[in-house]
Amino acid sequence: KQLDAHSLKPEQMIISDDIIMEIIQHYTREAGVRELERYIAKLCRKTVLAILKEKVESVTIDQDKLVEFLGKAPFDHTKKLPRPQVGVVTGMAYTQFGGDILPIEVNYFEGKGNLIVTGRLGDVMKESASIAFDYVKANAKHYEIDPAIFSKIDLHIHVPEGAVPKDGPSAGITMTTAIVSALTRREVRSDVAMTGEVTLRGNVLPIGGLKEKSISAHRSGIKKVIIPQENVRDLDELPKIVLDEITFIPVQHVDEVIDVALVEKSHVA
Numbered sequence: 001k002q003l004d005a006h007s008l009k010p011e012q013m014i015i016s017d018d019i020i021m022e023i024i025q026h027y028t029r030e031a032g033v034r035e036l037e038r039y040i041a042k043l044c045r046k047t048v049l050a051i052l053k054e055k056v057e058s059v060t061i062d063q064d065k066l067v068e069f070l071g072k073a074p075f076d077h078t079k080k081l082p083r084p085q086v087g088v089v090t091g092m093a094y095t096q097f098g099g100d101i102l103p104i105e106v107n108y109f110e111g112k113g114n115l116i117v118t119g120r121l122g123d124v125m126k127e128s129a130s131i132a133f134d135y136v137k138a139n140a141k142h143y144e145i146d147p148a149i150f151s152k153i154d155l156h157i158h159v160p161e162g163a164v165p166k167d168g169p170s171a172g173i174t175m176t177t178a179i180v181s182a183l184t185r186r187e188v189r190s191d192v193a194m195t196g197e198v199t200l201r202g203n204v205l206p207i208g209g210l211k212e213k214s215i216s217a218h219r220s221g222i223k224k225v226i227i228p229q230e231n232v233r234d235l236d237e238l239p240k241i242v243l244d245e246i247t248f249i250p251v252q253h254v255d256e257v258i259d260v261a262l263v264e265k266s267h268v269a
């Protein structure tokens with residue numbers, strides 16, 4: 001459409017699918033394709049100018065030409081964690097632009113048993129953090145955590161990209177896993193993402209937006225996704241490529257999440 005609008009033949013502006021994907025992932029954040037079309041129109045205008053000024057027959061839009069024509073990419077595409085880490089778990093978020101993966105970090109230090117939550121979280125997400133913390137405290141011995149530690153430390157949960165507002169209950173199992181990982185010093189597998197609400201008894205409740213979340217996990221290189229058992233019915237809505245390349249693990253209790261997500265023995269001293 002834009003080639004026609006700018007009187008360009010397909011052979012005059014050569015652009016690969018990879019470059020179009022680069023624009024989608026790093027230049028746009030939208031529910032539709034209007035911004036994408038504007039960027040493609042801009043490439044067409046710049047191509048026409050180059051053909052007229054530089055007397056060339058065609059322009060190939062590669063990575064360098066993309067930055068020259070559109071400027072530096074304004075968005076960073078979220079990728080999975082590069083390696084297993086202690087206290088860092090990959091959650092999954094539903095946003096107005098679709099889905100995204102959401103790393104959640106937990107650390108602790110000497111204190112008096114306080115819970116600190118940061119990252120511009122809404123009330124529901126703050127409640128999830130409190131439920132996750134209280135669940136781990138109530139079941140400390142089960143996870144081989146000394147219950148006495150809770151009166152000696154402050155625990156900090158942070159969801160990066162603090163300028164972006166976040167809310168919803170579906171990070172419950174992610175926060176619980178991150179807390180257990182931090183307090184037991186067991187690493188979390190980097191190829192696993194998860195979504196699910198958690199109760200004070202450790203039960204995992206269903207969530208919304210599984211399709212969008214799963215597509216974003218696939219795009220980010222995730223190979224295993226932990227989901228609530230009740231969300232299995234939603235799997236038939238997912239694209240075939242996502243179902244073929246991601247192993248979905250349904251769970252009913254947070255113990256099942258811990259067994260899948262945590263490395264048996266940490267390499268961290």
